[in-house]
Amino acid sequence: MSQYGVVLFSGTQAALRAEKLLERVGQVVKLIPTPRHLSSDCGVALRFSWAEQNEVVNTLDRARLAYETIAILDG
């Protein structure tokens, strides 16, 4: 079973920007409700394939898009 990671952003529009940036470089990502154990916020988080972690981080860094947390999603 492949593992997922999630990136948390400050706001939804930043998460939507990340979704577009990553889809443009061929990543398969999905916006999901922010997992409660990572944040009490009611926003969305971006789920990606954990194996792609480096590519995801590089893509966000290249666009200078700040994120709050990046974590492995268990279960």
Place this chain on the structure above:
Amino acid sequence: MDSSLIYLDNAATSWPKPPEVVQAMASFIAESGGNPGRSGHRLSLAAGRVVYQAREELADFFGLDDPLRLVFTANVTEAINLALYGLLRSGDHVIASSMEHNAVMRPLRHLQREGVHLSFAPCGMDGHVSLAHVEKLLKTQTRLVVVNHASNVTGTIQPIAEIGALCREHNTLFLVDAAQTAGVLPINIEELQIDLLAFTGHKGLLGPTGTGGLLLGERVPFEEMKLLVRGGTGSRSEYEEQPEFLPDRFESGTPNSIGLAGLLAGLQFIKSHALDALREQETSQLARLIIGLSNLPNVRLFGPRDPSRQVPVVSFTLDGMRVSDIGFRLDEEYGILCRPGLQCSPAAHRTLGTFPHGTVRLSPGPFTKDREIESVLEAVERLSAELL
């Protein structure tokens, strides 16, 4: 839609809108009607994506790298208020042109009472601001220069790139009111060295009313800007303090997502028809209007009278007839819709010497037909003949 009407009031709001705009708004409300950025379910995300798409495409259209530095507002008036009240403090000095709209003048006059110092750069009879004057007025306390890109009274296009360069030299922020130019002239904030660009969605961008925004260039210290409104953003809900990050810091309350769906369609329409092609048609109609009106007796024409130096806005008066009567008769007798009076710009009319009566303003748009321009010229000719 009454096809016998000749709509020459596009400087007030563009009409008709492209059918794509109507369609986009109808499908938005039917299909993606969630609250953008609030809930995270698929309809909420669908709405959020439309808002984001509009943000990204507009940012790109205006040469702004980071779409999150584009803040949506209800119109350009709110965007200008956000910039002026956000940045200016008692003791700061501001320079504006003497052709500004009340969207700039009224906040500035109010801020003046709060201790902000104002200077106005004079403009010639053609509405053109003198660069030498702007330079002379710049001092170390000058926090901001604000200029409208093109006048809503005479269409005069200001030397934005040159003023932008002056502002950089003097380390002053530069705010441009692009109400009349966004979607009409190409604007790249990096090339023109604009720090804050305020635009409205319902004129040249062909979107619906209730849309607009402010672009915050890299030099703008947005963390220091005062807010006009605070409230729910869908983010950081655990905190009772306003978030600091963009765009949420400046976007409290549910946005006009249906309006932004329409604005996005308007922008896409402009991009698919190419600004240059639209401009070419408008320029030839403008040239025809200028020549036609100049040849009529009793007509006084204001502004540059040069289609390459103005957006499609023409102001005139008829010696011996009140502007309100001209406007009324063009509407009643000829079905021609224009805007008589001061067009919310007393400062500009003082510059032109047309205060307090104002002028009759004709403003064609991308859907104006050549024969409609001929009809207008014939109508004004008949009115002017009555005065001989």
